[in-house]
Amino acid sequence: MWKQQELRLTPRSRGFHLITGEVAGLPWLREVSVGLLHLQLLHTSASLTLNENADPDVRHDMDAFLRDRIPGDLPYFRHTLEGPDDMPAHVCASLLGTQLSLAVRDGRLALGTWQGIWLGEHRDDGGSRRLIATFQGE
Secondary structure, eight states: OEEEEEEEEOOOOSEEEEOHHHHHTOGGGGGOSEEEEEEEEOOSSEEEEEEESSOHHHHHHHHHHHHHHSOTTOTTOOOOTTOTTHHHHHHHHHHHOSEEEEEEETTEEOOOTTEEEEEEEOSTTOOOEEEEEEEEEO
């Protein structure tokens, strides 16, 4: 079985946000015993990653680390017309990636106990984000 669906994520503030519930809510996931879910974020200034799902301090610290290492005022950035947060957002998205592939087992995402899907919003005002979920399984 193949399924594909586009998810529109609500606008979020700059930082990292758990979106596991939105992805796990895909109705056809419950219909399968084994499969693979591929997520592709359709943007170049946000990211997807799999990380800690319990302590929100981890999301805060990851954002603080990236802001420290990739500030918006680096003198060698040429791409500055869209604001000081845009080029750093592209760097973060490239470093973390915009795609995830996740196992599905017995109708659920096969995540570790402390794993959750993060949306990394790297713009101050990134707006809503679109995500393509493509599933293959039985």
